[in-house]
Amino acid sequence: MLRHFLQFKDLSRDELLYLFERSRVIKSRFKRYQPYHPLTDRTLAMIFEKSSTRTRLSFEAGMHQLGGSAIYLNTRDTQLGRGEPVEDAGEVISRMVDIVMIRTFEQEIIERFAAHSRVPVINGLTNEYHPCQILADIFTFIEHHGSIQGKTVAWIGDSNNMCNTWLQAAEVLDFNVHVSTPPGYEVEPERAGLYGTDHFESFVDPMDACRGADLVTTDVWTSMGWEAENDERLKDFADWQVDAEMMGVAKSDAVFMHCLPAHRGEEVTAEVIDGPQSVVWDEAENRLHVQKALMEFLLLGKVES
Numbered sequence: 423m424l425r426h427f428l429q430f431k432d433l434s435r436d437e438l439l440y441l442f443e444r445s446r447v448i449k450s451r452f453k454r455y456q457p458y459h460p461l462t463d464r465t466l467a468m469i470f471e472k473s474s475t476r477t478r479l480s481f482e483a484g485m486h487q488l489g490g491s492a493i494y495l496n497t498r499d500t501q502l503g504r505g506e507p508v509e510d511a512g513e514v515i516s517r518m519v520d521i522v523m524i525r526t527f528e529q530e531i532i533e534r535f536a537a538h539s540r541v542p543v544i545n546g547l548t549n550e551y552h553p554c555q556i557l558a559d560i561f562t563f564i565e566h567h568g569s570i571q572g573k574t575v576a577w578i579g580d581s582n583n584m585c586n587t588w589l590q591a592a593e594v595l596d597f598n599v600h601v602s603t604p605p606g607y608e609v610e611p612e613r614a615g616l617y618g619t620d621h622f623e624s625f626v627d628p629m630d631a632c633r634g635a636d637l638v639t640t641d642v643w644t645s646m647g648w649e650a651e652n653d654e655r656l657k658d659f660a661d662w663q664v665d666a667e668m669m670g671v672a673k674s675d676a677v678f679m680h681c682l683p684a685h686r687g688e689e690v691t692a693e694v695i696d697g698p699q700s701v702v703w704d705e706a707e708n709r710l711h712v713q714k715a716l717m718e719f720l721l722l723g724k725v726e727s
């Protein structure tokens with residue numbers, strides 16, 4: 423059966439637990455320089471309508487390491503930028519490759535593409551969601567602290583694509599998210615694609631959201647596509663900077679995460695992101711390993727080797 427990964431809840435709890443275990447195996451092989459080529463002769467098309475460093479590199483390197491190849495396409499020099507319907511692009515591109523990753527604006531765009539695709543489609547970030555990043559973040563949490571079930575994640579800042587995806591993940595994997603956003607930037611449960619509000623709690627004061635948390639995380643105040651609001655956001659978010667005081671009220675062994683790229687002195691202090699509780703480099707590296715496990719799963723199903 424054709425499977426896509428367009429939002430976090432497209433995978434069940436069992437499938438996610440399988441993927442985390444599979445990521446561990448794939449990572450350990452990679453660290454031992456053991457070749458593993460289950461996707462020989464398979465091709466990944468990567469379509470970017472927004473900038474990227476980590477997503478492009480991790481998908482391209484990952485596909486290569488699995489024995490396949492990757493092709494980079496962007497809006498500037500493909501017909502997508504000249505108004506070719508996304509449905510037509512889905513029909514054509516999916517006849518030439520085995521799997522597709524898209525980074526775009528509205529979630530609706532990737533859904534329309536997937537509805538016309540013959541091959542699996544992966545969300546490499548939309549305005550609403552960033553599911554591959556949350557796969558990496560939770561895998562990183564598990565590496566440091568074991569199962570995330572029942573744990574508390576503090577989300578400080580904008581209710582953006584990262585926040586929405588943490589909230590979906592909390593529903594599927596049964597953990598809690600404490601959210602603190604400035605007034606006017608609150609979570610919209612429907613846009614986040616939530617079944618309910620049982621797994622998150624909103625806090626006016628970010629210190630309260632961090633209290634007792636196992637993981638504190640944030641993201642840029644201005645996401646790609648919202649650049650026109652940058653000056654206003656710098657003022658509105660000024661009190662939502664993750665600093666040592668916030669980390670100080672979280673659990674003593676709490677970790678700090680940020681999907682990167684980060685702005686030291688805005689959403690996080692240099693002391694925190696470069697400090698001993700920060701796991702941001704593991705988090706970035708793990709994009710590679712979880713996405714290799716994801717591509718393998720979408721193309722081959724569960725494997726045992």
Ligand code: CP
Binds near residue numbers: 474476477681682683
């Ligand atoms: N975290 C992340 O997705 O980074 P890029 O924008 O560099 O791909």
Ligand code: NVA
Binds near residue numbers: 644
């Ligand atoms: N929320 C950010 C994440 C970047 C990886 C954005 O959408 O720009």
